[in-house]
Amino acid sequence: MLQIKNLHAYYGESHIIKGVSLELNKKETVCILGRNGMGKTTFMKAVIGLLKPKEGQIFLENEDITMFEPFEKVKRKIAYVPQGREIFPYLTVQENLEVALEASNKKVIPDFIFELFPVLKDMLNRKGGNLSGGQQQQLAIARALVSDPKIILLDEPTEGIQPSIIEEIAKVLNILKKEKGISILLTEQVLNFALETSDRFYIIEKGQFVHETTKEQADVQKLKAFLTF
């Protein structure tokens, strides 16, 4: 459903993403694994349109969306959860979710969001900035779900989060895929989380994919070696 072909992205003159291609199918979770600074965030920014690719193409169900602005991609049901969450710290949980509501055509926050993240229901009046890192990540995913996406892009969702909440987030991602039919493209450094959630893996090094495998065929030791210095 999402096809990325020979994508190149730059910061000014710095060539960061160097000809990356991948396919994300319906009801599939694909994970890009890589160490710090290998280009995961840059790749995600290029896919959602915060950074315009210099070369290559992105197709959503055969429509070329390469140069679309992020809001146009959101309209086409692609949601993005950035690294660091970027929730509004001075708005309450409810207000954070309502901001996303304004951008969608819904009037109320769908109930299933609170079924997935009961903790958010208990904290509706709490300021986003007063939540733990894990709760903020849950809020960020919840906010992405308000727009009823077909595809979710998640940039390092486990970063700075305690293990029990990582486990909860893994469960939610699996529910979203299996029960809601959402396709997920994520970046990670935490291999266990990736193995729990993802069907296929790409290893990124210096802006290029250097290894690709399905979960069934994955050599876990090899994946681990790519992630350690």
Ligand SMILES: Nc1ncnc2c1ncn2[C@@H]1O[C@H](COP(=O)(O)OP(=O)(O)OP(=O)(O)O)[C@@H](O)[C@H]1O
């Ligand atoms: N705004 C920027 N301007 C110039 N270079 C940048 C910018 N942001 C990142 N880079 C460089 O691009 C390269 C890839 O960075 P990127 O943030 O995409 O990596 P990453 O794999 O997401 O790492 P991390 O896990 O640390 O976020 C790094 O060499 C980084 O220094």
